[in-house]
Amino acid sequence: MGLDISGLTGxxxxxxxxxxxxxxIERQLIQITGKGLVFTEPKSHAGRRTVVIPDLYHR
Known part of the structure; x- marks a missing residue:
């Protein structure tokens, strides 16, 4: 599972x-009308997660 824009900005x-x-991923940054940008918890339990950074190499 990758990262969406709200997770990245959080x-x-x-x-x-x-x-x-x-x-x-423990929070997200979302736009709320009348409040602007607000940090919130992810919408679901699955949204709160740890993502592995892949090992990148060049051949």
Whole structure:
């Protein structure tokens, strides 16, 4: 499962663990009419997750 734009915009530095190559998704940034941009929890339990950063290499 990848990241959507609301999950990406909700990232903070503390969510990245470069040694473990993971990104924790714990909040999202959404636009609410009359309030502007607001941090909220993901819509579902599955939305709160840890994503592995793939090991990229060049041949």
């Amino acid at each position: 990232l903070q530095r503390r969510d990245l663990d470069l040694d473990a190559r993971t990104v924790r």
